[in-house]
Amino acid sequence: MSKGCWWTIPLLAALLSGCAGNTGIEDRGAYKVDVRHQAPAAYSRVKVLVIHYTAGDFDTSLATLTGHDVSAHYLIPAVPPQSGAKPVIWQLVPEEKLAWHAGISFWRGATRINDTSVGVELENDGWRLAAGKKQFAPFQPAQIAALEKLARSIIERYQIKPWNVVAHADIAPQRKDDPGPLFPWRQLAQQGIGAWPEAGRVNFYLFGRPGWQPVDRLSLLDLLSRYGYEVAPEMTPQQQQRVIAAFQMHFRPARYDGVADAETEAIARALLEKYGQG
Numbered sequence: 001m002s003k004g005c006w007w008t009i010p011l012l013a014a015l016l017s018g019c020a021g022n023t024g025i026e027d028r029g030a031y032k033v034d035v036r037h038q039a040p041a042a043y044s045r046v047k048v049l050v051i052h053y054t055a056g057d058f059d060t061s062l063a064t065l066t067g068h069d070v071s072a073h074y075l076i077p078a079v080p081p082q083s084g085a086k087p088v089i090w091q092l093v094p095e096e097k098l099a100w101h102a103g104i105s106f107w108r109g110a111t112r113i114n115d116t117s118v119g120v121e122l123e124n125d126g127w128r129l130a131a132g133k134k135q136f137a138p139f140q141p142a143q144i145a146a147l148e149k150l151a152r153s154i155i156e157r158y159q160i161k162p163w164n165v166v167a168h169a170d171i172a173p174q175r176k177d178d179p180g181p182l183f184p185w186r187q188l189a190q191q192g193i194g195a196w197p198e199a200g201r202v203n204f205y206l207f208g209r210p211g212w213q214p215v216d217r218l219s220l221l222d223l224l225s226r227y228g229y230e231v232a233p234e235m236t237p238q239q240q241q242r243v244i245a246a247f248q249m250h251f252r253p254a255r256y257d258g259v260a261d262a263e264t265e266a267i268a269r270a271l272l273e274k275y276g277q278g
């Protein structure tokens with residue numbers, strides 16, 4: 001803190017009582033700062049936790065994420081090694097630094113989600129086409145268990161709200177699918193990580209309709225927009241479908257065809273009721 005008091009002027013010396021750290025004056029080498037007046041209106045840079053999959057094996061993912069184009073704060077192997085009965089997670093970027101994991105992105109009115117997030121990459125093969133459909137690779141329980149521990153710590157330290165624990169696909173639905181429909185959002189929400197609607201309220205908002213019953217697509221998109229997704233009037237039907245599919249992959253993974261149906265609408269209403277709008 002204090003490299004001697006060579007600069008002391010008697011008056012200052014009295015004020016700062018010896019220029020030691022406990023006075024609230026910190027020596028930063030070429031200058032000093034007075035940290036005695038800490039403003040309460042100070043907020044964390046980190047507001048969002050973004051979950052990804054790497055769509056590749058560990059060595060390839062680690063090489064990509066430590067290259068010059070993209071990065072993430074953490075990388076969790078498909079089956080994390082254990083050290084002293086604890087899972088080992090790779091940290092590639094300090095949390096206080098910005099990592100390049102989100103790309104062009106939007107959530108709850110904010111863009112540039114890299115600026116306000118911590119990004120966690122899960123080693124996972126992603127999807128491959130089989131019979132014209134995307135087949136996603138499952139996540140290992142040990143990997144999810146490690147993620148739970150890491151996510152809980154990040155959420156607690158930055159006081160991240162449930163609705164701000166998001167998929168990459170939630171914040172960039174036109175470009176991204178990850179972490180995909182096999183990612184266990186519901187299980188994590190039961191552990192206090194992320195948002196999930198109350199089943200009873202979803203049932204209420206079905207108003208007796210079958211879940212598959214078609215609903216007005218623009219009305220559904222309005223609800224999704226209010227929850228946080230980027231929706232724009234000039235979107236093509238294909239783009240609208242991708243927004244709905246991203247929401248479904250997160251909250252109704254049994255069917256994520258991007259079709260506007262009553263169950264998807266009921267889930268959106270239940271989420272808005274529980275968490276408010278963005």
Ligand SMILES: [Zn+2]
Binds near residue numbers: 168
């Ligand atoms: Zn991603």
